[in-house]
Amino acid sequence: MIRGRPPLSIPARVLAWDAALAAVRSELRGSGLAEVVTPVRLAAVAIEPFIEPIAAPPGLLATSPELPMKRLLCHGAPSCFQIAPCFRAGEVGDLHREELHLIEWYRLHADTPALRLDVERVVTAVFEAVASVLSEPGLPEPPRRWTQVGMLDLVDETLGVKLRGDEAPDELAAALRPVSAALGDPLATVPHARLAPHPRAHALAAWTAFFSAWCDARLDPWLHEHEGEGTHLVEFPLALAALSAPGSRTGSSSHAPCVAHRFESHVHGRELANGYRELRDPDEQRLRFEAVNALRVALDLPRLPIDEAFLADLHAPGLPPCAGVALGLDRLVLLASGRDRLGDVAIELGRPRRS
Amino acid sequence: MDVNELRKNAKVELDGHPYVVTDFQFVKPGKGQGLYKCKLKNMITGAVLDRTWRSGERLDAANVESKRMQFLFATADGFTFMDNESYEQVELTADLVGDDKFYLLDQLDVDVLFYNNRPVGVSLPSHVIMDIVECEPSVKGDTATNVTKSATVQTGLSVQVPLFIKEGERVKIDTRTGAYVERVNT
Numbered sequence: 014m015i016r017g018r019p020p021l022s023i024p025a026r027v028l029a030w031d032a033a034l035a036a037v038r039s040e041l042r043g044s045g046l047a048e049v050v051t052p053v054r055l056a057a058v059a060i061e062p063f064i065e066p067i068a069a070p071p072g073l074l075a076t077s078p079e080l081p082m083k084r085l086l087c088h089g090a091p092s093c094f095q096i097a098p099c100f101r102a103g104e105v106g107d108l109h110r111e112e113l114h115l116i117e118w119y120r121l122h123a124d125t126p127a128l129r130l131d132v133e134r135v136v137t138a139v140f141e142a143v144a145s146v147l148s149e150p151g152l153p154e155p156p157r158r159w160t161q162v163g164m165l166d167l168v169d170e171t172l173g174v175k176l177r178g179d180e181a182p183d184e185l186a187a188a189l190r191p192v193s194a195a196l197g198d199p200l201a202t203v204p205h206a207r208l209a210p211h212p213r214a215h216a217l218a219a220w221t222a223f224f225s226a227w228c229d230a231r232l233d234p235w236l237h238e239h240e241g242e243g244t245h246l247v248e249f250p251l252a253l254a255a256l257s258a259p260g261s262r263t264g265s266s267s268h269a270p271c272v273a274h275r276f277e278s279h280v281h282g283r284e285l286a287n288g289y290r291e292l293r294d295p296d297e298q299r300l301r302f303e304a305v306n307a308l309r310v311a312l313d314l315p316r317l318p319i320d321e322a323f324l325a326d327l328h329a330p331g332l333p334p335c336a337g338v339a340l341g342l343d344r345l346v347l348l349a350s351g352r353d354r355l356g357d358v359a360i361e362l363g364r365p366r367r368s
Numbered sequence: 369m370d371v372n373e374l375r376k377n378a379k380v381e382l383d384g385h386p387y388v389v390t391d392f393q394f395v396k397p398g399k400g401q402g403l404y405k406c407k408l409k410n411m412i413t414g415a416v417l418d419r420t421w422r423s424g425e426r427l428d429a430a431n432v433e434s435k436r437m438q439f440l441f442a443t444a445d446g447f448t449f450m451d452n453e454s455y456e457q458v459e460l461t462a463d464l465v466g467d468d469k470f471y472l473l474d475q476l477d478v479d480v481l482f483y484n485n486r487p488v489g490v491s492l493p494s495h496v497i498m499d500i501v502e503c504e505p506s507v508k509g510d511t512a513t514n515v516t517k518s519a520t521v522q523t524g525l526s527v528q529v530p531l532f533i534k535e536g537e538r539v540k541i542d543t544r545t546g547a548y549v550e551r552v553n554t
Contacts (some may be wrong), residue, residue, distance in 0.1 A: 106393065106394030199422075221399075221400055287398050
């Protein structure tokens with residue numbers, strides 16, 4: 014791959030996005046999904062400890078279209094997709110922008126393997142579509158192959174630490190002790206004392222801190238060794254289930270659930286998509302939202318409103334069995350264009366220059 | 369300040385020293401903590417270090433400002449500068465000025481750095497023009513272009529200059545490296 018290409022010209026950006034949008038729609042409509050648009054300003058978002066919504070009184074700008082789309086499914090909508098503008102405060106970097114576009118889709122009565130195949134088809138289609146309009150030599154190829162690897166198996170391979178996925182914070186800390194320094198002592202910033210009364214929030218904090226440090230110190234270098242490939246990271250620890258259903262580890266002799274049906278797809282070393290077998294249990298869902306808020310309070314972050322309408326819909330009519338995934342379209346266009354920074358491909362004109 | 373206010377050129381306080389962020393990278397797993405990877409330079413000593421902060425951490429902004437001032441004179445204790453607008457004078461001790469003293473020409477405009485309203489250092493222009501007060505005579509016939517000789521300028525700084533430079537001539541010096549740049553015709 015050629016690095017250090019100049020930013021795309023404005024006409025090239027328009028052509029690349031036009032080709033990418035058409036390819037996404039062709040793939041997803043072609044495989045039987047209906048396209049929807051849901052509101053961008055919401056009363057509540059799917060709350061996360063480290064995703065900050067932007068206020069748009071009297072609501073919040075969507076951080077993802079997840080909850081409105083799941084509510085549609087509760088009320089009888091067919092399998093559907095959306096190319097949704099989303100907003101996340103403070104995420105600014107080469108691979109982050111406060112305003113982004115998620116391709117989000119849900120398949121009824123389907124599971125995560127079907128969605129991983131969808132991800133592979135969408136990625137390939139967009140790479141080919143963008144390359145065909147940019148007509149530059151040496152643009153990146155779509156992944157030549159895709160592999161699937163268990164997150165905890167990869168932790169073992171890259172750190173030499175065996176984890177089940179349901180360790181409590183003190184047990185996790187003990188298991189990580191030999192490698193803690195190499196990861197920058199990630200559990201040191203967890204407010205352990207303040208979280209002691211909230212075991213779920215405490216586990217979420219500890220596992221998130223470990224996962225984030227591991228991604229930086231071990232997963233990213235591992236992915237760069239596998240440049241040119243696509244990787245689906247599967248079987249996340251329960252504390253990192255987010256909105257996915259609990260399950261058991263493949264090959265595990267125990268039948269107790271200790272991982273979640275969640276996957277992350279990485280292409281050419283970049284995180285691109287995140288998918289779930291969707292959690293349908295309203296009581297479990299409420300406990301997870303409350304754990305996020307307990308963690309936010311412990312970190313002196315503002316408590317976020319819980320989407321009571323969504324929880325009510327999970328009770329009745331209820332969410333049919335389904336799987337869903339969100340894929341960052343901006344990053345996909347970036348990768349397909351062979352550029353390094355989202356600002357090199359965004360369709361956005363800067364401020365006027367002062368003369 | 370919150371770590372999400374970190375940017376290139378942000379000024380933060382660490383262990384009682386002001387630092388400026390010289391390089392900044394934000395990485396974040398979608399559902400993980402953001403990592404703010406910074407290269408920092410100590411604004412007083414120039415020492416550099418790497419430091420990573422995580423989402424949710426807090427840090428202190430450094431109360432620093434810089435003022436354009438003119439060098440007035442040196443004494444045994446230090447160096448005195450004057451604000452060109454308010455005529456206010458400040459004195460920096462010799463150890464804070466360090467080797468920058470070799471570039472302090474009379475009436476030179478510099479940026480004086482204040483930390484918590486105390487002057488803590490100077491930031492020189494990238495080049496200054498100085499007089500050669502002493503150097504070995506040129507040797508006729510030696511035409512090799514990369515040969516240099518020692519010369520001394522009016523502040524006592526010793527620089528390597530090309531053989532054709534003579535006493536009394538003016539030269540441009542790079543204050544970051546102390547290297548000769550070119551002869552200045554007056």
